[in-house]
Amino acid sequence: MTAPIVQRLRETAAALSEERVSMQTLAHAHGTAAHGTLLLLMAGPCLLPAY
Secondary structure, three states: OOOOHHHHHHHHHHHOOOOOOOHHHHHHHHHHHHHHHHHHHHHHHHHOOOO
């Protein structure tokens, strides 16, 4: 079983030293759970209200 998404995101954020992060870097950091994690991250802006 993989670690919870919050734990994976915190570990990834702590390991990154650059200001900009590519999708490939995130996918590599999350390993086999990358598909679900990236879908959740990309869906986030869709939840914001549009003005």
